[in-house]
Amino acid sequence: MKSYLDFEKPVAELQAKIAELKALGENDDGVAIEDDVRRLEAKSEQALKELYANLTPWQKTLVARHPNRPHFSDFVRTLIEEFTPLAGDRLYGEDEAIVGGPGRFRGEPVMVIGQEKGADTETRLKHNFGMAKPEGYRKAVRLMEMAERFALPVIALVDTAGAFPGVEAEQRGQAEAIARSTEACLNLTVPNVAVVIGEGGSGGAIALATANTVLMLEHAVYSVISPEGAASILWRDAAKAQEAATNMKITSADLMRLGVVDGVISEPLGGAHRNAGAAIQATGDAIERALARLAELPPEEVRAERRRKFLAIGRSL
Structure with missing residues (x-):
């Protein structure tokens, strides 16, 4: 069953009419509905094109969070052969919010390393909605060090609302773990490519x-804080999340213009959740x-270029 976002209501209504006509045609052989269906399908596609050509930053945020959007496991299943997930940080324990291991691309x-949000209630709880604790980032460091040792390029697939903000994470050194993981990325002499x-x-x-x-998928978002979090801090009102999203420049187009990302991967019409296979293939390419x-x-x-890239961000603005 398709899940429509609030702003997709015109498309949802057209699709409902198409479904009604098709059901009528199945139940009554004497009713010719082909022309009406084609007309409505063309109208639905045009409405979708117009909607997605003019998405606001907040609407892109909703698309990026769509429950049917392909997750880390979907990309790995399609793009990576012989994937062998490795567990544990060898210091404290396992964190399934971050999944990683060697494979063949x-x-x-x-x-390959990335956050897994989960696709249903059971897997979302298992992976903590993709919000990692310190042991998750320390596992990522362990995997990057292994990649360096065996000269393996690193592919990171990023999909997280942020690091887990719980008390236990802070007690176990969340900030230090994130910093060490960032440092490990910077120190690699093997190539690394990240895709939001x-x-x-x-x-x-x-x-x-x-x-x-x-790289970013076209309707992904990338920011220092969620729009809701920024609105709560700036205006003490999470309801102003739409305004925050606009001002924060979180979309792929804005971040490409600002030099924060290096490329934008086009998504199928209506977002990656409507055609996951095409989105994953384009990402692989x-x-x-x-x-x-x-x-x-x-x-x-490789290491020097990476460091120059990050030092240069913001200098020409």
Whole structure:
């Protein structure tokens, strides 16, 4: 069953009419409905095009959070062969909000790391909605060190509202763990490519996304804080989240213009949740191009280029 966002109401109504006509045609062989269905389908597609060509930053935030949007596990299942997830940080325990391990991307060995939000109640609880604790980031550091040891390029798939804000996470050194993970990204001499596939929230995202090449899906968002969080701090009113989203410049187009990300991956009409296969394929193609360019650089230049990239952000504004 399709799930429509609030702003997609015109499309939902047209789709409901199409479903009614098709049901009528199935129940009454004497009713010719083909022309009406085609007309309504064309109208629905045009409405969808117009909606998605003019999404506000808040609407893009809702699309990025859509429950049917492909998650880390969907990308890995399609793009990575022989994926072997590794568990534990060798210091405290396992955190299933971050999943990672070696595998093969289009025939080449890589290390894949990312946040998994989960697709239903059971898996969302299992993965803590993609919000990692310190042991998750320390696991990411362990995997990056392993990638460095075995000369494996690192692919990071970022999708998190942010690091877990609970008391126990702070007690176990959340800020330090995020900083160490960010440092591990910067120190790699192997290429790393990060893709924001949904939400890129705060330090929880940058801990994996400090990469040579940072890409975003077209309707993903990437920001230092959620719009609701920013509105609560600035105006003490979470209801102003839409205004906050606009002012924070969180969309792929804004971040590309500001030099925060290096490329935007187009999504199928109506968002990745409407055609996950096409979105995943386009993401794989973009990762392949990025890794091919980086493969031509010597190891020390890979690290130097990454550091120059992040030092340059904001300097020309």
